[in-house]
Amino acid sequence: MTNPFSTEAAGLQGRHTSERIFKLSGLAAIIFAIGFLAIMVGSIAWTGSGALRESVIKLTVDLGPENVDPSDVDGASYRTIVRDALKASFPDVKSRKDRRKLYGLLSPDAALELKQYVSNNPDAVGQIVDVWLLASDDADIYLKGGVDTSLEESQRKFSDAEVAWVDLLTANGQTKRQFNKRFFTNGDSREPELAGILSSLVGSALTLVICFVISFPMGVGAAIYLEEFAKKNRLSEFFEVNINNLAAVPSIVFGLLGLAIFLNFFGFPRSSPLVGGMVLALMTLPTIIIASRASLRAVPPSIREAALGIGASRIQTTFHHVAPLALPGMLTGAIVGMARALGETAPLLMIGMVAFIADVPKGFLDSATALPVQIFLWADAPQRGFLEKTSAAIIVLLLFLVLMNLLAVVLRRKFERRF
Amino acid sequence: MSDISSKFAVGVNPFAKKSSGIADKLIMVVLIACASVAILVTIGIVMSLIFETIRFFEQVPITDFLFGTHWSPQTAITAEVVGSSGAFGAVPLITGTLLISFIAMLIATPLGLASAVYLAEFASSRTRSIAKPLLEMLAGIPSVVYGFFAALTIAPFIRNTGASAGFEISSESALAAGIAMGIMVVPLVSSLSDDVINSVPQSLRDASLGMGATHAETVRKVVLPAAIPGIAGSLLLATSSAIGETMIVVMAAGLAANLTLNPFEAVTTVTVQIVTLLTGDQEFDSAKTLSAFALGLFLFVITLILNMIALKIVNHFREQYD
Amino acid sequence: MLNNSVESEQKMSEFVKTLDENGPIIQAKGVEVYYGEKQALFGIDIDFQKHQVTSLIGPSGCGKSTFLRCINRMNDLVDIAKVKGQVIIENQDIYSKDVDVVALRAHVGMVFQKPNPFPKSIYDNVAYGPRIHKTVSSKDEMDYVVEHSLKRAGLWEEVKDRLHEQGTGLSGGQQQRLCIARAIAIEPKVILMDEPCSALDPIATAVVEELIDELRERFTIIIVTHSMQQAARVSQKTAFFHLGNLVEHGDTDQIFTNPQDDRTENYITGRIG
Amino acid sequence: MLNNSVESEQKMSEFVKTLDENGPIIQAKGVEVYYGEKQALFGIDIDFQKHQVTSLIGPSGCGKSTFLRCINRMNDLVDIAKVKGQVIIENQDIYSKDVDVVALRAHVGMVFQKPNPFPKSIYDNVAYGPRIHKTVSSKDEMDYVVEHSLKRAGLWEEVKDRLHEQGTGLSGGQQQRLCIARAIAIEPKVILMDEPCSALDPIATAVVEELIDELRERFTIIIVTHSMQQAARVSQKTAFFHLGNLVEHGDTDQIFTNPQDDRTENYITGRIG
Amino acid sequence: AIAMSTSAASARDEIRIVGSSTVFPFSTTVAERFGKETDFPTPVIESTGTGGGLKLFCAGIGEEHPDITNASARIKQSQVDDCASNGIKDIVEVKIGYDGIVIANSRDSAPLEVTLQDVFLALAKDVPAGEDGKTQPNPYMMWSDIRPELPKTKIEVLGPPPTSGTRAAFVEIAMEGGCKSFSWIKDLKGSDKSAYKTLCHSIREDGAFIEAGENDNLIVQKLQAAPTQFGIFGFSFLDQNSDVLQGALVDGVAPEFEDIASGDYPVSRSLFFYVKKDHVGVIPGMEEFLAAFSSEDAWGEEGYLTDKGLIPMGDEERASVAKTVADLAPLSM
Ligand SMILES: Nc1ncnc2c1ncn2[C@@H]1O[C@H](COP(=O)(O)OP(=O)(O)OP(=O)(O)O)[C@@H](O)[C@H]1O
Ligand SMILES: Nc1ncnc2c1ncn2[C@@H]1O[C@H](COP(=O)(O)OP(=O)(O)OP(=O)(O)O)[C@@H](O)[C@H]1O
Ligand SMILES: [Mg+2]
Ligand SMILES: [Mg+2]
Secondary structure (H helix, E strand, C coil), X not given: CCCCCCCCCCCCHHHHHHHHHHHXXXXXXXXXXXXXXXXXXXXXXXXXXXXXXXXXXXXXEECCCCCCCCCCHHHCCHHHHHHHHHHHHCCCCCCHHHHHHHHCCECXXXXXXXXXXXXXXXXXXXXXXXXXXXXXXXXXXHHCCCCCCCCCHHHCCXXXXXXXXXXXXXXXXXXXXXXXXXXXXXXXXXXXXXCCXXXXXXXXXXXXXXXXXXXXXXXXXXXXXXXXXXXXXXXXXXXXXXXXXXCCCCHHHHHHHHHXXXXXXXXXXXXXXXXXXXXXXXXXXXXXXHHHHHHHHCCCHHHHHHHHHCCCCHHHHHHHHHHHHHHHHHHHHHHHHHHHHHHXXXXXXXXXXXXXXXXXXXXXXXXXXXXXXXXXXXXXCCCCHHHHHHXXXXXXXXXXXXXXXXXXXXXXXXXXXXX | CCCCHHHHCCCCCCCECCCCCHHHHHHHHHHHHHHHHHHHHHHHHHHHHHHHHHHHHHHCCHHHHHHCCCEECCCCCCCCCCCCCCEECCHHHHHHXXXXXXXXXXXXXXXXXXXXHHHHHHCCXXXXXXXXXXXXXXXXXXXXXXXXXXXXXXXXXXXHHHHHHCCCCCCCEHHHHHHHHHHHHHHHHHHHHHHHHHCCCHHHHHHHHHCCCCHHHHHHHHHHHHHHHHHXXXXXXXXXXXXXXXXXXXXXXXXXXXXXXXXXXXXXXXXXXXXXXXHCCCCXXXXXHHHHHHHHHHHHHHHHHHHHHHHHHHHHHHHHCC | CHHHHHHHHHHHHHHHHHCCCCCEEEEEEEEEEEECCEEEEEEEEEEEECCCEXXXXXXXXXXXXXXXXXXXXXXXXXXXXXXXXXXXXXXXXXXXXXXXXXXXXXXXXXXXXXXXXXXXXXXXXXXHHHXXXXXXXXXXXXXXXXXXXXXXXXXXXXXXXXXXXXXHHCCHHHHHHHHHHHHHXXXXXXXXXXXCCCCCCHHHHHHHHHHHHHHCCCCEEEEECCCHHHHHHHCCEEEEEECCEEEEEEEHHHHHHCCCCHHHHHHHHHHHC | CHHHHHHHHHHHHHHHHHCCCCCEEEEEEEEEEEEXXXXXXXXXXXXXXXXXXXXXECCCCCCHHHHHHHHCCHHHHCCCEEEEEEEEECCEECCCCCCCHHHHXXXXXXXXXXXXXXXXXHHHHHHHHHHHHCCCXXXXXXXXXXXXXXXXXXXXXXXXXXXXXEHHHCCHHHHHHHHHHHHHCCCCCEEEXXXXXXXXXXXXXXXXXXXXXXXXXXXXXXXXXXXXXXXHHHCXXXXXXXXXXXXXXEEHHHHHHCCCCHHHHHHHHHHHC | CCCCCHHHCCCCCCCEEEECCCCHHHHHHHHHHHHHHCCCCCCEECCCCHHHHHHHHCCCCCCCCCCEEEECCCCCHHHHHHHHHCCCCCEEEEEEEEEEEEEEEECCXXXXXXXXXXXHHHHECEEECCCCCCXXXXXXXXXXXXXXXXXXXXXXXXXXXXXXXXXXXXXXXXXXXXXXXXXXXXXXXXXXXXXXXXXXXXXXXXXXXXXXXXXXXXXXXXXXXXXXXXXXXXXXXXXXXXXXXXXXXXCCECCCHXXXXXXXXXXXXXXXXXXXXXXXXXXXXXXHHHHHHCCHHHHCCCCHHHHCCCECCCHXXXXXXXXXXXXXXXXXX
16 A cells, blocks of 8 residues: 555645745845855954054164254154154165155154154164064055055055065064054054044944933933823824824934034034034934833732732832832843944944044043044045954944843843743 | 821811812922923924025025025135025935935845844844844944944945946935935834834734744735734834934935936035034025025925824724724 | 821721711612623612621622722712712711712722732832821831731731732732731721632631631621631621512521522522532 | 556445444554643553444543544644554554545545635635545546535535525525535545534534434444433433543443443533533 | 033133144154153044135134144135234235145056146136137037147046135136136236236136035045046145046156155145134144244255155245244244
């Protein structure tokens, strides 16, 4: 007796094949999307990893009395000293144009560094010493292998002469690469090799503080009102619809709101974390309200009944029992909202947070920029050296986002209650 | 403080209303105020947009804005420089926005739907627990990152691919921005559709499987048709967020207000123009600056309508299977 | 403050004595409840006697819980619920406008089907009522109230060494007794119980039933139960509800041995069999 | 393709004829089902006869549905479910490796507790099975199959004018008959029904019960029911399950009038009373 | 506490600069060094375009208004009037050097050689039509329509918007220069100045000239993408992007550092910034910043600004401007 239910007997091979294809195409879609994610983050991280190293060049500088007056160490022209040292290394560079190129091997900050060095090592005054000075972005890129020397000279920015100089320095052991601390301690700069993320990071932090301080209490208050007190009627429905819609308003529209109302109408200071935070707070508000309502709803009604049953008023019930139980969920929602706010760029462009700001902001009213805006600005900068800085800044931003989301997950795990 | 002794005197209401504390009233007022902020923000948005938009339409006729096909929002700033007359036809921006959003949805719809179907119907709970958060990470990555990646990697890739195939593609093609945006909204489509597919009652699946349909046939012929309204809602929401997306297009789509439907050409979008118009000069009486608010209003209205429709559809769908 | 409350305590007990020990403490007159369009209770008239346990029995959905929740106005919480008729407690119609539900609920305590201790310490669970009603003014007095209430609820011995552990960490039966202790800590006159044992195992049920019998000395108790055996064991009076009507009401013995109404008889025999 | 399926159709019907008309079509041998750790069925041995209606009865949770779903391997869909033992249909153990559940389910149809028509037109609901199994090759043939199935399910007269309206728009009883029509459109040999009338009103129930009796002519039917009256009305054989065991199995008359096992008797009297 | 009104806020302690995107790189470079080498905070600089910057600058006195605005073209009388009407009477003009305006394209295509007249004919709204005194709307679609020697590609030039100083300078120097080369137009200047201006300063709006916003970096990127297009921007941008772009020879001179400095390259303009005198002494560090900008170290022959593409003034001119800066001598038009 043959098996009447076998695949072959029933002629089902075709249908099973199409089932497999269907299933595989779903899997393929997921793999594609996640693969895109991996490639994107991976390639950015790869590019960005270069920003962690900086190139330095060793020069023999003459701090003798004709250059540095021991009685006025700060008054010396360290720029000239550095340039002289370079000239001394390459005595055959004569023309003005070539000399400019030669000086261009070092960062404009090299003179400042030397000055710093001298004030740290007063003994060196009057001597001839070897110091490591920061290379310029172009030299740095070349040293990191970012210049394709097989191209014709006119096709690249780093000329043959420069290549030869740097090669010579390298051959003499006068170049090396070291950890780039500057990237984490400096503010923005015109020079890629000097640019750092500290000012924008602090700007982001200040902005988020404002954002949290405004949106969290407000969002929680609104959620408590809507979930615990508002009667189900037209008005509460209107609130509901409104909040849901607000959650989907494009972020740039919030920027327009901030510009028209906070800056032009109220005259708050441009480019300040205060205004940035307020704009982001309005944007985050619906997220927090929605999350808070969900976590209030998750508090079992039996808790409310228990409290009301022994004569607690609704406000007491809410604030003594319900809200504390919902708090972790609300916080989780707030963190997720903050994470979104941290990555938000567009509305900040509208309110002047795009200025060149090198200093670390010290208060909520100082001019500041934010990390994603800094990324945007650097992405637009013409110098190639900014490419790796941009990528590195993106990685830092992503790390913070991951940290915040982890925090949310931990919070959720820790306080997850089985009622 | 309640007067306890009095409530036991016969004939007196033992449960008399205490004058409820001012504190309680204050708390209620604060709570209501918090809830009202959401409304206030909406009103604020609408007012600030409408106010400036009206001023804009005093200078530029509304018909020119809505139906004009030339966008060149430049007006001279000093009497001495003879500037261009300025053209405020929003049609190229709107088509540009739609073109990019369309490309995005062309990418996001199959990817998102296929992912959602796989996750909801076929994936083991282990796969699901890994793949779902990973997919959602796509939505968590700031758009400035997508913009950077689109401008730096996708656009040159498309351009080079085109060049090797022998035709010219703009380095700021609508395609590059659209692809990045499409990937970004995949999780939006997939997680909403996932919800929707999950809310199709199991009894329908049982019915189909019980008749000897394969799982794929069940999904294709029963589950998906039943989920169509909800999926449509999720696609609308995704479209609305694509239309409102800013940074990707600012960084990858460019400024050229070309009236074209060719995805290989550069186009500009409403959001790009808002950013460009407002990150430069700030004089609040020139048509150039005011036009940004008109664009903002347009954007707000479009996304609002899309959302309302989408939410209606989705809610209706949910009720249907509750 | 302290004096005041001690004094009032004295006054109260005097006052309680002056009332007829067996007079009705609660009278329901023509109570009707609507959930939206749907009517759940039809003209309920019933008196409850002081220091007695009354059971409400009847098939599922007949309106027992609905009626019970009318007595401390917990139905106010249901937006669509509408109550008509009068519930008079101590000569006061509790549905009249000038009644404060908060004050009312301080006098009419409630114990629910599923034990629902607050996710706080045992001590704080019991102390919560006195705290919000500010009936207690010092830490010492509070300690006394907590201990006393837990003792009355027969839980003291089991928890006295871990008063500051979470109330939710107790067993189901202990939790339910904690809820009872919490309810009696504010000295209500009436305690409403909605199937207080249905989530408990038989042993815990027995403990709670015993407790109910003891509590009757100080409180008036109304209990909803699905178990006729339980009704027979704990209550002096029984009321039988059916499809939103109060069918029969009287001494428990009489209801179970000699029901007057066919519906009651059907119900009782159908179940006991 | 067409030839092929027509041919196999023919083969099948010949094959059916060669079998003893009253021989067992389904044999369960030592069927055990586990949900994770929990065993839901214990060594069930039972034969089902061709062209008979067999009722499965027993208290809630005794495993009736679980057993029913073993017969068309719907339990495969439950991740944690594990089936041991054999279910033999037409000399083939359906749990053997080379059985294709899709083919199996085309031979063993199922009707569920809650009517679950697809949210499609009535026509498409019935045409769904023939379409996926490609048993029908032309529009005309499909029209015939749909009409025929609806007629057999006693629904044709009521819906013939609105075949292209949504199936979900029908009344509950009509929906259930539509589900039956849908099931028989692919000419299964066995139809499993899990409490097919529990969501229906008495009139619709009567119609469906009558239908079941008619269907028996062509199909073998196994029905789970909670109503012993229903079991008595529609079935020739009855099997009584208790706590995962098959307690008793035999002619319906005998089971209801003269049960062999105490448990069966208790169950039957307890309910009928 | 956060002060909610700016007028009540304590005095701003960093200098705020707005204005030209052409001057932006120089200004930020000086600002950055200034921040590093002194104890004053680094000035905050926003790139808003020359016109936009002056608009903000002239809006009033007070710390909510910028202290300095950068300009890639000299301030106009109308702007001075605008400032004056808002109470800003004393403005110090600081010329910082020169910048060539270049017409550049991608290195992927051949370099262009044009005359100023070609430029005018390619980009003007109306061009002379045959006989003297007659004009016609610009008919030239291809470069080769103007002169057969020019490339046979569509005229597509990305240029700055009218709010930009680069645009103003380009119009005044290149366009007007080409325009004047028609003798009858030159004569028109004497007879009908406004007609002359309209003719010489109007840029075509039929798509051949594409306004590309204030962000010159974007133009650079676009040119890389489209090798047949040309872009108009400051020399410093060409200098920074010399690996991908090349400048067109104008009247036979390539835009090279020395040629612009010497004045051989015909399209070069001066760069300025303007200081609100009323803010000096109020906003800390103003004088010091001005001094830093006008130091030899910055704008001198060998100064660091030359690395950024600034073309320095001659020694005498530098000295005289430095004196104006030191004296804070207000501008008089
Ligand atoms: N919140 C509510 N909204 C609408 N209808 C309700 C609500 N609560 C109860 N009902 C309805 O009122 C009727 C009485 O319900 P109630 O809960 O009082 O019954 P019960 O006797 O306590 O039943 P059980 O024994 O199942 O607890 C039922 O028909 C029920 O469906
Ligand atoms: N998916 C499942 N997962 C775990 N346990 C299950 C599952 N389905 C059924 N069970 C358990 O298996 C046992 C038998 O369930 P089954 O549904 O077969 O009972 P039944 O006789 O059909 O009951 P009813 O009359 O209520 O439908 C029950 O104890 C049930 O809890
Ligand atoms: Mg109840
Ligand atoms: Mg069942």
